Amino acid sequence: MPLKFPRRIRIFTHSIPRTTNLASFNSVARAYHRHNTSSSSAPPFLSRIFSFTSNHFSTHRPNGGETRASSRSLIEDEEELSNWVTDLRPGSLRVHLTSDDDDVDRSGGRRNQDSRGAIRNKVGSFRENRFSERGKGSNFGRSESSFRGRKERSLGRDREEGYKGLRKQRRGDVVDEESSDEDVMGGIGDLLSEEDEEEEEDEDYEFLKKKAASAFGFDRDKGVEARSDVKSSDSYLTKTRFDQYTLSPLSLKALNDAGYETMTVVQEATLPIILKGKDVLAKAKTGTGKTVAFLLPSIEVVVKSPPTSPDNKRPPILALVICPTRELANQAATEANTLLKYHPTIGVQVVIGGTRLGLEQKRMQTNPCQILVATPGRLKDHIENTPGLATRLKGVKVLVLDEADHLLDMGFRKDIERILSAVPKERQTFLFSATVPEEVRQMCLVALRRDHEFINCVHEGTGETHQQVRQTHMIASLDKHFSLLYTLLRAHIADNVDYKVIVFCTTAMVTKLVADLLGELNLNVREIHSRKPQSYRTRVSNEFRKSKGLILVTSDVSARGVDYPDVTLVLQVGLPKDREQYIHRLGRTGRKGKEGEGILLLAPWEEYFLSSLKDLPITKSSLPSTDPETVKKVQKALCHVEMRNKEAAYQAWLGYYNSQKMIGRDKERLVELANEFSRSMGLDNPPAIPKLILGKMGLKNVPGLRAK
Numbered sequence: 277m278p279l280k281f282p283r284r285i286r287i288f289t290h291s292i293p294r295t296t297n298l299a300s301f302n303s304v305a306r307a308y309h310r311h312n313t314s315s316s317s318a319p320p321f322l323s324r325i326f327s328f329t330s331n332h333f334s335t336h337r338p339n340g341g342e343t344r345a346s347s348r349s350l351i352e353d354e355e356e357l358s359n360w361v362t363d364l365r366p367g368s369l370r371v372h373l374t375s376d377d378d379d380v381d382r383s384g385g386r387r388n389q390d391s392r393g394a395i396r397n398k399v400g401s402f403r404e405n406r407f408s409e410r411g412k413g414s415n416f417g418r419s420e421s422s423f424r425g426r427k428e429r430s431l432g433r434d435r436e437e438g439y440k441g442l443r444k445q446r447r448g449d450v451v452d453e454e455s456s457d458e459d460v461m462g463g464i465g466d467l468l469s470e471e472d473e474e475e476e477e478d479e480d481y482e483f484l485k486k487k488a489a490s491a492f493g494f495d496r497d498k499g500v501e502a503r504s505d506v507k508s509s510d511s512y513l514t515k516t517r518f519d520q521y522t523l524s525p526l527s528l529k530a531l532n533d534a535g536y537e538t539m540t541v542v543q544e545a546t547l548p549i550i551l552k553g554k555d556v557l558a559k560a561k562t563g564t565g566k567t568v569a570f571l572l573p574s575i576e577v578v579v580k581s582p583p584t585s586p587d588n589k590r591p592p593i594l595a596l597v598i599c600p601t602r603e604l605a606n607q608a609a610t611e612a613n614t615l616l617k618y619h620p621t622i623g624v625q626v627v628i629g630g631t632r633l634g635l636e637q638k639r640m641q642t643n644p645c646q647i648l649v650a651t652p653g654r655l656k657d658h659i660e661n662t663p664g665l666a667t668r669l670k671g672v673k674v675l676v677l678d679e680a681d682h683l684l685d686m687g688f689r690k691d692i693e694r695i696l697s698a699v700p701k702e703r704q705t706f707l708f709s710a711t712v713p714e715e716v717r718q719m720c721l722v723a724l725r726r727d728h729e730f731i732n733c734v735h736e737g738t739g740e741t742h743q744q745v746r747q748t749h750m751i752a753s754l755d756k757h758f759s760l761l762y763t764l765l766r767a768h769i770a771d772n773v774d775y776k777v778i779v780f781c782t783t784a785m786v787t788k789l790v791a792d793l794l795g796e797l798n799l800n801v802r803e804i805h806s807r808k809p810q811s812y813r814t815r816v817s818n819e820f821r822k823s824k825g826l827i828l829v830t831s832d833v834s835a836r837g838v839d840y841p842d843v844t845l846v847l848q849v850g851l852p853k854d855r856e857q858y859i860h861r862l863g864r865t866g867r868k869g870k871e872g873e874g875i876l877l878l879a880p881w882e883e884y885f886l887s888s889l890k891d892l893p894i895t896k897s898s899l900p901s902t903d904p905e906t907v908k909k910v911q912k913a914l915c916h917v918e919m920r921n922k923e924a925a926y927q928a929w930l931g932y933y934n935s936q937k938m939i940g941r942d943k944e945r946l947v948e949l950a951n952e953f954s955r956s957m958g959l960d961n962p963p964a965i966p967k968l969i970l971g972k973m974g975l976k977n978v979p980g981l982r983a984k
């Protein structure tokens with residue numbers, strides 16, 4: 277049977293050598309550090325692109341840094357978690373704080389110096405490659421001196437400013453509760469995004485992105501499209517059957533048992549290319565079967581590998597799947613187990629934060645697997661602390677980065693670098709996501725081979741969201757948000773017997789507040805966020821997956837990838853972190869071609885965010901009327917919410933919006949808005965915040981704040 281290729285998939289080759297060799301990846305980063313006396317969170321790809329102007333980049337070392345593990349046990353219910361994925365046994369969460377500074381100090385100034393020459397060489401050869409491939413039109417085809425011509429010098433300045441903007445924007449991501457693999461405890465999580473900030477202008481951020489993209493020739497990829505017949509129907513399924521490809525009969529049998537008869541668009545588009553041995557970067561809408569798309573060929577690779585002796589205590593790990601959140605890792609492992617139903621000799625294991633490292637180590641020893649699903653931080657911990665794992669990872673033939681754009685973003689950068697250095701260069705790599713912003717595309721190159729293929733299943737013109745999901749936004753002042761939320765939920769419940777709603781909130785502590793409030797209002801509510809123990813998160817996630825007539829109030833830990841069937845409404849309250857996060861959150865409804873609804877509730881001063889969604893079919897909706905009785909009821913319910921939860925929500929709210937560049941840059945206005953939020957919770961006076969934390973947020977002595 278000849279392989280059937282989707283019709284309008286454009287295939288192109290990048291001319292950049294894979295840099296999973298950390299000598300190259302890190303050396304560029306080190307070069308960057310060297311050019312900046314203070315340490316940096318510079319993305320290596322930027323250093324690579326603009327290495328010869330990197331001395332123009334000036335950054336400020338923020339106090340604080342990435343959240344990591346320390347020692348605090350969170351596990352309540354071991355049995356519950358072990359039911360989730362075969363063999364998974366929960367333990368404790370280790371949380372410690374570290375910073376980019378620490379890492380830089382460890383790598384040492386001397387090493388940084390030594391690497392300079394190597395970096396120049398790498399950059400030079402990289403530029404030559406670009407020149408030979410792209411020709412005279414490319415920036416990389418110009419000589420360095422011509423690059424430093426007048427026009428380019430001004431470009432260098434623009435880049436510098438643009439980079440600052442990029443860094444500033446991303447800083448929030450680094451410590452976002454969901455970006456971080458670990459739970460963040462003791463009120464620090466919501467605050468770490470509020471490191472001391474120097475006022476910087478970001479106007480050139482967009483300019484930088486465009487320049488970076490065109491420097492890599494990415495503009496030309498815009499036309500990469502999926503099948504034309506899919507466009508009209510927006511159907512997620514194709515007519516192509518799995519048995520049309522040469523796949524293991526045992527996998528086919530499992531697919532059949534799972535009810536997967538024909539392929540989804542992304543599966544049909546990627547499978548033939550992956551089976552040919554290519555690296556793939558795939559973009560496909562939410563809920564369209566990306567997990568099977570990368571797991572099925574990964575299992576094929578394992579099936580085709582020579583079996584390891586049962587006496588081998590440390591058999592190689594052949595397929596490594598990295599997911600940004602624990603929920604997602606668990607889910608991918610569950611899907612893998614479904615596909616492995618008739619492959620009794622192939623094992624899957626999960627390593628995630630929030631479980632005891634020791635238990636995972638023991639499990640890996642007693643029951644070694646060939647497929648490992650992991651969150652980045654925890655895998656890095658294992659690489660450094662689990663005897664034999666580094667050797668086992670040398671067997672990796674397939675590496676998958678699920679939610680690739682998020683994993684390659686700043687928040688996971690160091691962990692991913694470490695993981696890339698632990699797996700062989702000779703491997704196949706798959707990067708999947710529903711969103712692949714231009715500026716992240718360059719970072720994908722650190723993981724992919726030069727001849728990788730970018731498969732875009734999102735048709736130009738149809739947007740990245742589903743047509744069958746009705747999207748509206750509402751603008752109302754903060755004091756109306758809680759009443760409106762209640763009114764909207766009540767209306768939705770009245771119209772949908774089998775309602776299943778996800779309410780997304782800005783931070784973990786705001787999530788807690790909203791869940792408490794809705795609970796006080798007698799709605800059937802569950803909550804998931806990073807402050808909850810992993811066992812609880814798993815249990816609630818499992819319950820929500822199976823139930824109807826339930827509202828899940830959550831932070832962004834549920835934004836990406838989590839596959840809850842039949843979600844009828846996604847309600848986003850307050851500013852999403854960025855456009856991508858809006859799309860991923862919305863993607864929890866309308867999965868597998870089903871209908872869905874999304875509402876974005878913003879305050880008037882958040883309305884600017886809508887400009888980033890202007891290509892999406894989101895329309896303005898009028899506000900539902902909230903009768904005085906409802907308002908009173910909500911106010912009364914707010915009185916019953918614990919004071920400490922309100923205080924924590926206020927602090928977290930301030931931290932979150934402080935990290936939003938449009939709002940956080942005017943500190944006095946930010947505090948006015950935070951105090952508006954405080955009043956909306958029924959507080960006469962804004963809660964006092966510890967001086968230390970205010971200092972960390974860069975909010976010392978801002979009028980309107982109460983310090984303690």
Ligand SMILES: Nc1ncnc2c1ncn2[C@@H]1O[C@H](COP(=O)(O)OP(=O)(O)OP(=O)(O)O)[C@@H](O)[C@H]1O
Nearest residue numbers: 536538539540562563564565566567568710837839
């Ligand atoms: N070929 C298929 N036929 C029917 N259902 C499928 C098929 N492949 C996957 N599914 C189902 O589709 C649903 C969505 O799949 P999945 O969670 O992998 O989507 P996704 O594209 O990764 O979404 P997201 O972008 O949100 O992560 C799952 O319930 C999965 O079991």
